[in-house]
Amino acid sequence: MNIYGASGHAKVVLDIAKSINLEIAEVYDDNAALKEVAGFRIQQPQKGVKISNVVITIGNNAIRKRIAQEKVLTLAACLVHPSVQVGGAVSIGEGTVLMPNVVVNNSAKIGKNCILNTASVIEHDCELGDFVHLSPNAALAGGVSVGEGTHIGANAVVIPCVKIGKWAVVGAGAVILRDIPDYAVVVGNPGKIIKYGKRIHG
Structure with a gap:
């Protein structure tokens, strides 16, 4: 490799x-x-x-x-640390890296070139687009979708079935209770949009 x-x-x-x-x-x-x-x-x-x-x-x-x-x-194929727990019917795209103690549960779908950082949790039926980055201890409850290029900060929590758009940023420790549009920057508990970031093309 x-x-x-x-x-x-x-x-x-x-x-x-x-x-x-x-x-x-x-x-x-x-x-x-x-x-x-x-x-x-x-x-x-x-x-x-x-x-x-x-x-x-x-x-x-x-x-x-x-x-x-x-x-x-x-x-390359996805790269997975030995401590990672992956459930059944999970798909993980090429070039994606799963750091130590990550949990990916049943029927989750992870795109290409993603980073699932240390001890992040992706629950059942979540779907992550390409180039997503989950920081350490970020937790997605069941059925969450995350668009391409979005970065979710350390210790952020997303409740079930929330849809997060592409190229958004979720701040460290944020608690996300509702859908987030493309390019939004969200912080706090509960999460609130404070601005919109740069649009990524291509």
């Missing part, structure tokens, strides 16, 4: 790979100033040269999507 992005997130992904005895071939990053991460020498990708079996290890959802669109890549 290859890693694209020499970030702090990459360090955790490299730990997961080690925990399942998965060999890392190369670590790539566009920043020529970066030389090493977690004991791995960083390579700069060559323009137009395909990189296979890749996990994009960048926490920012918009940047992760841009790399997926602009670079010549084929994604």
Whole structure:
């Protein structure tokens, strides 16, 4: 497997790979100033040269999507820490990473290039679009849907059957009791919209 992005997130992904005895071939990053991460020498990708079996290890959802669109890549299968609990009839997209102690329950659907961070909980029948990022201890109750590119902060809680739009941001510790539109930034308990973020195209 290859890693694209020499970030702090990459360090955790490299730990997961080690925990399942998965060999890392190369670590790539566009920043020529970066030389090493977690004991791995960083390579700069060559323009137009395909990189296979890749996990994009960048926490920012918009940047992760841009790399997926602009670079010549084929994604690796999902990467799952041994402590993760996954229920029956779950689907997980390519390039998605499940950190330690994540729980994904029955019939959940997870898109491509998602990050399910440490101890996050995705209950039955939830559906996450591509490039979603759940921070540590975020919890989605049953039947929640989350649109592409949305970031849900640490310890945020979403009650059952709420629909969260694309490229929204849910602040740390927020409690979400009602649907959230695209691009909204929501904080507090109960969650309230404080502004709208940048629209992501493509």
